[in-house]
Amino acid sequence: MEKSPVPGDTLFMGVDGGGTKCRAVLVDGQKNVIGQGEGGACNAYQSFDKAIDSILVASEKALMEAGLKAGDRDKVVVGMGLAGVNIPDVYTRVWNWQHPFKARFLMTDLHAACVAAHGGSEGAVIVAGTGSCGFAQAGDRVLKLGAHGFPFGDKGSGAWIGLQALQAVLLNFDDLGKPTMLTELIASELKADGLDIIERMHNARTGDYASLAPAVFTAAEAGDSVAIAILREGADYLSDLADRLWSINPPRMSMLGGISHKMKDWMRKDIIERMSPALQQPEHGALFYAMQEYTQSIA
Numbered sequence: 623m624e625k626s627p628v629p630g631d632t633l634f635m636g637v638d639g640g641g642t643k644c645r646a647v648l649v650d651g652q653k654n655v656i657g658q659g660e661g662g663a664c665n666a667y668q669s670f671d672k673a674i675d676s677i678l679v680a681s682e683k684a685l686m687e688a689g690l691k692a693g694d695r696d697k698v699v700v701g702m703g704l705a706g707v708n709i710p711d712v713y714t715r716v717w718n719w720q721h722p723f724k725a726r727f728l729m730t731d732l733h734a735a736c737v738a739a740h741g742g743s744e745g746a747v748i749v750a751g752t753g754s755c756g757f758a759q760a761g762d763r764v765l766k767l768g769a770h771g772f773p774f775g776d777k778g779s780g781a782w783i784g785l786q787a788l789q790a791v792l793l794n795f796d797d798l799g800k801p802t803m804l805t806e807l808i809a810s811e812l813k814a815d816g817l818d819i820i821e822r823m824h825n826a827r828t829g830d831y832a833s834l835a836p837a838v839f840t841a842a843e844a845g846d847s848v849a850i851a852i853l854r855e856g857a858d859y860l861s862d863l864a865d866r867l868w869s870i871n872p873p874r875m876s877m878l879g880g881i882s883h884k885m886k887d888w889m890r891k892d893i894i895e896r897m898s899p900a901l902q903q904p905e906h907g908a909l910f911y912a913m914q915e916y917t918q919s920i921a
Contacts (some may be wrong), residue, residue: 632724633697634916635684636909637677639664639704640731641752641772641781642829642880644673645905646680648688648698653913657690659683663829665753666716667706667771674719677702681723695722701912702726703734703904705753708769727915731904732757732769738907739876739900742914746872747900748863751879752832754779758867758875765870767863772828778856778863780832780881786852787838788819788831794848802848807837832880839884857888864893876900 637646644664648657660683661676682692700723707713708730717728736747736757746758753776755768772781791808793799795816809815811834814822823830841849867875877886878900886894
């Protein structure tokens with residue numbers, strides 16, 4: 623892979639900022655990938671400062687992989703698909719950020735995921751990662767579902783699953799809930815049990831809750847009825863989400879996100895059979911958007 627772009631060339635970058643991590647991909651003027659980088663959590667609603675820091679970290683790593691420096695951001699046209707910017711005030715704050723790039727174009731992480739999943743064409747996407755949401759576009763019809771943020775929404779997501787697990791464990795601690803192997807698994811993960819869990823999770827971020835989701839999948843695979851009930855409830859929501867998205871007749875639908883492959887096993891078979899594989903990852907959707915918008919702006 624060529625990593626020595628002509629210094630004066632305009633470069634393009636796509637950034638996907640989610641609740642757990644931030645990914646950046648850098649391409650040259652011929653659309654060759656020359657660098658990639660990763661940063662931390664990037665939900666601008668939950669923490670503006672953390673999101674900005676993650677964007678800067680991921681973009682610097684991508685530049686360094688391409689043999690460039692952080693100061694070369696002024697040669698980069700960037701598209702950013704960020705969690706949280708569906709909230710108008712958050713969008714405005716991110717938009718007003720005095721960024722170091724040559725040009726910047728902003729979209730939601732959900733929109734970026736849909737553009738990427740269908741190669742820039744119309745379609746629908748369900749995201750099941752740290753959070754959950756759905757988006758569909760068919761002709762002049764656009765449908766956005768979820769993206770309400772944790773703990774208000776994000777049903778069927780890693781964070782929601784983790785929260786349900788904690789609630790089940792605490793109910794069991796009070797002898798008000800069914801016995802579950804989640805008690806032991808969560809205690810091992812958090813190094814805490816009973817009321818100590820509450821202290822350990824004080825000020826926990828969305829990603830901290832999502833980190834408990836693997837324990838629920840482990841317990842469910844072992845036949846634990848409490849874990850199975852959690853996953854079925856979350857999967858039923860995602861299946862209902864898909865039905866609603868199909869209602870505007872998008873040409874195809876894909877599922878993305880860190881736990882999407884696991885949740886598919888619990889969703890309705892008729893829904894999964896209609897799914898198509900995502901053509902690209904969300905950072906490429908933000909990249910496509912940046913290239914398209916920049917080209918139009920200088921035309």
